[in-house]
Amino acid sequence: MAHRRSSIKKIRVDRKRHEQNQRVISNLKTVTKRLKALIDQKKHPEAAACSREVFSKLDKAVKKGVIHANVASRRKSRLALGLNRLKTAQA
Numbered sequence: 001m002a003h004r005r006s007s008i009k010k011i012r013v014d015r016k017r018h019e020q021n022q023r024v025i026s027n028l029k030t031v032t033k034r035l036k037a038l039i040d041q042k043k044h045p046e047a048a049a050c051s052r053e054v055f056s057k058l059d060k061a062v063k064k065g066v067i068h069a070n071v072a073s074r075r076k077s078r079l080a081l082g083l084n085r086l087k088t089a090q091a
Helices: 005-040 044-064 069-090
Strands: none
């Protein structure tokens, strides 16, 4: 257990940040799974609308420092690839 006041505060702040980051990450996973399910079900209009939400949440997570910018870029790229495949398959 920490003894100094600053160490105790650091533990408290770290715990709070961890909980906030976990909330953001959990929400990201949820919306990403929803988008992947829509792509698998071949529902293009719904998937396109959901993709805007997912991309926005990924960008916000980067802005908050929860995930790295390259990770968000990679995820967006892969999801967009699936969405584009769905679009060309329907055309």
